[in-house]
Amino acid sequence: MTDTGDQKMIYGRNAVTEAIKSEAGIEKLLIQKNVEGEGKRIFAMAKKARIPVQAVPRFVLDKETGGAAHQGVAAIIADYVYSSLDAILAEAEARGEAPFVVVLDGIEDPHNLGAIIRSAEGAGVHGVIIPKQRAASVNGTVMKTSAGAAAYMKVAKVGGVKAALDELKEKGLWIYGLDMDGQSYRGQDFGGGVCLVIGAEGNGLSRLVRETCDFLVSIPMRGKMESLNVSAAAAVVLFEVAGRGVDSAFFPPTLVGNGKTDSVGNEVTVGESEANVAFFPPTLVGNGKTDSVGNEVTVGESEASVAPAARNDGGGDSA
Numbered sequence: 001m002t003d004t005g006d007q008k009m010i011y012g013r014n015a016v017t018e019a020i021k022s023e024a025g026i027e028k029l030l031i032q033k034n035v036e037g038e039g040k041r042i043f044a045m046a047k048k049a050r051i052p053v054q055a056v057p058r059f060v061l062d063k064e065t066g067g068a069a070h071q072g073v074a075a076i077i078a079d080y081v082y083s084s085l086d087a088i089l090a091e092a093e094a095r096g097e098a099p100f101v102v103v104l105d106g107i108e109d110p111h112n113l114g115a116i117i118r119s120a121e122g123a124g125v126h127g128v129i130i131p132k133q134r135a136a137s138v139n140g141t142v143m144k145t146s147a148g149a150a151a152y153m154k155v156a157k158v159g160g161v162k163a164a165l166d167e168l169k170e171k172g173l174w175i176y177g178l179d180m181d182g183q184s185y186r187g188q189d190f191g192g193g194v195c196l197v198i199g200a201e202g203n204g205l206s207r208l209v210r211e212t213c214d215f216l217v218s219i220p221m222r223g224k225m226e227s228l229n230v231s232a233a234a235a236v237v238l239f240e241v242a243g244r245g246v247d248s249a250f251f252p253p254t255l256v257g258n259g260k261t262d263s264v265g266n267e268v269t270v271g272e273s274e275a276n277v278a279f280f281p282p283t284l285v286g287n288g289k290t291d292s293v294g295n296e297v298t299v300g301e302s303e304a305s306v307a308p309a310a311r312n313d314g315g316g317d318s319a
Helices: 013-021 038-048 059-062 085-096 112-122 140-145 162-170 207-212 230-250 276-279 303-310
Strands: 001-004 007-011 026-032 053-056 073-077 100-105 127-131 154-158 174-184 195-199 215-220
Touching: 001 154, 001 195, 007 140, 013 026, 013 038, 013 073, 013 140, 026 038, 038 053, 053 059, 059 073, 085 100, 085 127, 085 154, 085 162, 085 174, 100 112, 100 162, 100 230, 112 127, 112 140, 112 230, 127 162, 154 162, 162 174, 162 207, 174 207, 174 230, 195 230, 215 230
Parallel strands: 026 053, 100 127, 100 195, 127 154, 174 195, 174 215
Antiparallel strands: 001 007, 007 073, 026 073
């Protein structure tokens, strides 16, 4: 949002469209004269929502948005209304879901904040928590980069990240920190209430926050780069957590064993999930045979389970 006295301005077609849909308190829409295509649709949406619309020359939009890429449309809204930790947890309860919260430990680039909020909203996160000091706030750049997702996402500002994590722990959430020295995010439980903590660009998690986490997880890197951009890394793990929740909610595992076979014909032991082997069916090898990477395995050992270990070439994990 660009400051306009006591008001704020958001800009860009997606950001403004989602702000109109979410009823984000738009006081006036500024739209470029003689706008065509998408601009006309936004104009019609605003009129239907009874939002005052003013057609202005392009140079007025350029001035009001500080020369940003406004795409011919901007909206004046009241100050962004931040949420609270309690309201975020109440949102999870209202949806009938285990809490899924993202805490950002000092993200300073509004583009990264916007991208993370967009991924978080898509992954079903109930709320994002950011510190009041030394961190990006929700502004016009965040709204535009999030493609308007920030209009739907509950964002809370807290005085201290560690204190917020302690409170979430008391509420029963498990705290997972995204850190280069952590264990691979693959295979993590991510059951129950989950809080994913993402550190600052370049510096990662602060020491106190790192020590507060229950688990540290990382993203294994296969190429020459040691890490991903913070917003890209966040998206990878966010959808991993979301996927676990979807699998357990919509595809409850069928326990099989005692000589029984699963849906794809593999013999499994008691407690092994049919859902797991259905999506990742192991190739059973043994009796002196070798798997696809040349390792000798015993009867019933899964080729899928030994191949990753054999491929470990010493490459570092990264958040």
